[in-house]
Amino acid sequence: GAGVSQSPRYKVAKRGQDVALRCDPISGHVSLFWYQQALGQGPEFLTYFQNEAQLDKSGLPSDRFFAERPEGSVSTLKIQRTQQEDSAVYLCASSLDNSPLHFGNGTRLTVT
Amino acid sequence: QKEVEQDPGPLSVPEGAIVSLNCTYSNSAFQYFMWYRQYSRKGPELLMYTYSSGNKEDGRFTAQVDKSSKYISLFIRDSQPSDSATYLCAIWQGGSEKLVFGKGTKLTVNP
Numbered sequence: 001g002a003g004v005s006q007s008p009r010y011k012v013a014k015r016g017q018d019v020a021l022r023c024d025p026i027s028g029h030v031s032l033f034w035y036q037q038a039l040g041q042g043p044e045f046l047t048y049f050q051n052e053a054q055l056d057k058s059g060l061p062s063d064r065f066f067a068e069r070p071e072g073s074v075s076t077l078k079i080q081r082t083q084q085e086d087s088a089v090y091l092c093a094s095s096l097d098n099s100p101l102h103f104g105n106g107t108r109l110t111v112t
Numbered sequence: 113q114k115e116v117e118q119d120p121g122p123l124s125v126p127e128g129a130i131v132s133l134n135c136t137y138s139n140s141a142f143q144y145f146m147w148y149r150q151y152s153r154k155g156p157e158l159l160m161y162t163y164s165s166g167n168k169e170d171g172r173f174t175a176q177v178d179k180s181s182k183y184i185s186l187f188i189r190d191s192q193p194s195d196s197a198t199y200l201c202a203i204w205q206g207g208s209e210k211l212v213f214g215k216g217t218k219l220t221v222n223p
Binding site: 004033040041042043044045048056059091093100101102103104105106108 | 116118120144146148153154155156157158161200202210211212213214215216
């Protein structure tokens with residue numbers, strides 16, 4: 001596709017529910033990143049893939065957060081037992097190796 | 113101390129004004145300097161990208177990097193209402209390293 005595509009655009013979850021957020025990167029982009037953006041803040045790094053390998057997950061806030069990219073293209077960010085503090089916009093970005101990131105429009109998660 | 117500091121504003125200017133946006137950073141290893149623009153309910157969009165000290169110009173936009181002071185700036189000339197957005201500075205070591213963002217400065221250009 002023309003850009004990074006994320007779905008759903010909006011997600012409302014009750015506290016304790018599991019959610020799965022999808023990212024379709026730009027075709028051919030090797031690198032894929034997930035960022036979390038709280039209201040009024042800049043994006044904060046969560047995790048990074050190069051092809052199917054998860055090379056850095058140092059930004060995942062807890063073991064309730066899990067990301068995968070099994071075939072080196074589409075990626076899923078899963079959050080188990082959601083908490084109110086998980087409410088944020090989750091941004092996916094992709095890039096060719098060693099080049100600037102291209103972001104999707106994000107998934108806005110609200111935990112009630 | 114955060115790796116990247118950015119004044120969150122908000123900043124409100126009249127149409128046609130020159131806008132100056134700034135960030136400071138702490139890690140000398142950072143090599144690449146970017147400015148992203150983010151409209152409401154959209155993802156960040158790359159505006160300018162540079163890796164050396166000095167100025168880089170693109171239309172009404174000029175990015176300035178001073179590595180000795182660890183200070184980066186974005187200037188917008190002849191600002192337009194369509195420039196109203198949040199501007200994020202972002203700094204990168206390169207390779208597989210993560211991009212580190214400032215908090216963003218919310219800019220409103222009033223017609």
